[in-house]
Amino acid sequence: MALAQDGDVVAYQSLLAAVLPLLRAIVGKRINDPDKGEDVVQDILLSLHRNRHTYDPKLPFRPWISTIAERRTMDALRKMYRQGAHEVLVDEYPETFLSDETNTPLEDDLVFASGDALSRALKTLPAGQQTAVELLKLREMSLKQASEVSGMSVAALKVAMHRALKNLRVEMAPKVERPKGGAVGK
Incomplete structure (x- = not known):
């Protein structure tokens, strides 16, 4: 040493x-x-x-x-x-869902919706949101590819897709009929 x-x-x-x-x-x-x-x-x-x-x-x-x-x-x-x-050893990891449904049922609905229902719902969206859904979900393009095709930035596509899913969720949700004659719950 x-x-x-x-x-x-x-x-x-x-x-x-x-x-x-x-x-x-x-x-x-x-x-x-x-x-x-x-x-x-x-x-x-x-x-x-x-x-x-x-x-x-x-x-x-x-x-x-x-x-x-x-x-x-x-x-x-x-x-x-x-x-x-701070660690807990487990034999089986707990499930995060109560059923076999996915996190985003609306995205599955887009895939399995009838062509007419989807077409009607898409027509209610603003042009940028329609483009985002078509390129990202229907044509299954990557964000980069969709950006090049549409001329929109990746960030703008993400925002448009988020807003489109939110709007489609409202548009494609089953309509609840209200009782005739005024306010509910009186």
Whole structure:
């Protein structure tokens, strides 16, 4: 280590190769997972590299490096326990939906709607929204392709598509008949 402190690269490489089994043994006593253990060993080697100037060549090297290894191992264990306290192991992931329906039933309705119903609903939309639906949903173009064809920016296409879906949802929703004779709920 004294030679490595003086800048001897070959001595430093030899030192690292020589301490590697010791470091793995120290880490292996506390960390069973080989991948996590190797990460800790690499962290110890980085600590050794950053702190090599603090080593006093008059003192034995093994206790110095062992202390660094023990402290880095304990740091890693504390971090693992902290992270593990917030994790929940599950056998089966919960479903996010109560039924097999999709998130956006309107988009499915666009695909499965009869041609007449869809054509009527599309005609109620402003021109930009009609273009967005036709290019993005009916022709299945990417945003970039639709932008090139329509001359609209990608952002404008996204906004137009969002607004079109909102308007089509209202237009294609089943109409609810109100009772004749005035206000509801009196």
